[in-house]
Amino acid sequence: MPRFSANLSWLYQEVPFIERFCRARTDGFQAIECLFPYDHSIAEITNQLEEQDLEMVLINAPAGDWSQGERGISIHPAHKTRFRYLFESEAIPTALALNCPRIHIMSGLLSNISDKTEADKTFLDNLEWALERVSGYPITLLIEPISQQTIPRYYLTYQEQAIAIIKQFNHPQLQLQLDLFHCQLTEGSLTKHIHYALDNGILGHVQIAGVPHRQEPDVGEVNYSYIFNLLDEQNYLHFIGCEYSPKHSTSAGLKWFKNYS
Numbered sequence: 001m002p003r004f005s006a007n008l009s010w011l012y013q014e015v016p017f018i019e020r021f022c023r024a025r026t027d028g029f030q031a032i033e034c035l036f037p038y039d040h041s042i043a044e045i046t047n048q049l050e051e052q053d054l055e056m057v058l059i060n061a062p063a064g065d066w067s068q069g070e071r072g073i074s075i076h077p078a079h080k081t082r083f084r085y086l087f088e089s090e091a092i093p094t095a096l097a098l099n100c101p102r103i104h105i106m107s108g109l110l111s112n113i114s115d116k117t118e119a120d121k122t123f124l125d126n127l128e129w130a131l132e133r134v135s136g137y138p139i140t141l142l143i144e145p146i147s148q149q150t151i152p153r154y155y156l157t158y159q160e161q162a163i164a165i166i167k168q169f170n171h172p173q174l175q176l177q178l179d180l181f182h183c184q185l186t187e188g189s190l191t192k193h194i195h196y197a198l199d200n201g202i203l204g205h206v207q208i209a210g211v212p213h214r215q216e217p218d219v220g221e222v223n224y225s226y227i228f229n230l231l232d233e234q235n236y237l238h239f240i241g242c243e244y245s246p247k248h249s250t251s252a253g254l255k256w257f258k259n260y261s
Contacts, residue, residue: 028261033058072106175204209244
């Protein structure tokens with residue numbers, strides 16, 4: 001039986017962030033994830049996790065100034081010091097305090113980088129550094145290909161690109177975040193990508209959304225019932241992140257989820 005985590009940065013936007021924990025638990029979620037928890041105190045979030053008996057299974061590392069269009073800074077040579085400072089001072093302490101086992105590191109945009117080779121080198125350098133920093137901690141770092149339709153000029157787009165990086169490191173604390181929405185838009189062949197990641201022991205987290213409109217997973221071109229059965233058959237043991245934009249209210253759109261809760 002698949003287990004699902006509610007991405008509180010996407011779901012329950014009809015109420016303030018701190019109120020979303022209760023909504024998620026009431027609807028039957030056992031776990032949550034979010035993009036950037038850094039605007040709220042660790043105490044606030046910890047209290048909600050404890051009160052609602054929820055697990056925090058994923059956060060993103062700080063990705064720069066989102067309001068100014070930054071979508072990660074780990075590929076930018078000019079921001080290497082900034083990335084490392086934010087990762088060490090915010091991402092690691094937050095993950096540890098929330099007992100969160102996964103940190104997703106967004107790569108960033110190629111728009112302001114003239115030499116892609118420099119981006120490649122900087123990303124690898126930063127990942128190597130970050131892996132050293134989480135050594136000894138129960139934290140896995142994730143990298144995620146994101147579709148160009150969603151974030152134009154995003155550095156990391158293809159599964160093969162991410163897998164090559166993960167294989168290069170061959171490190172148990174670096175794994176793949178497989179967002180099936182992005183994968184379907186960019187490449188399709190979801191069954192093939194799921195099998196490959198599981199067979200090679202690199203699948204750290206799965207996320208879902210309906211394709212092509214990124215709404216509830218029971219609407220669109222992907223047969224998620226088949227996907228969930230496949231993940232069960234292949235002994236995927238982690239949560240599946242619900243990272244979509246509900247068509248109406250979140251709770252009203254969870255009819256698909258009731259079959260699994």
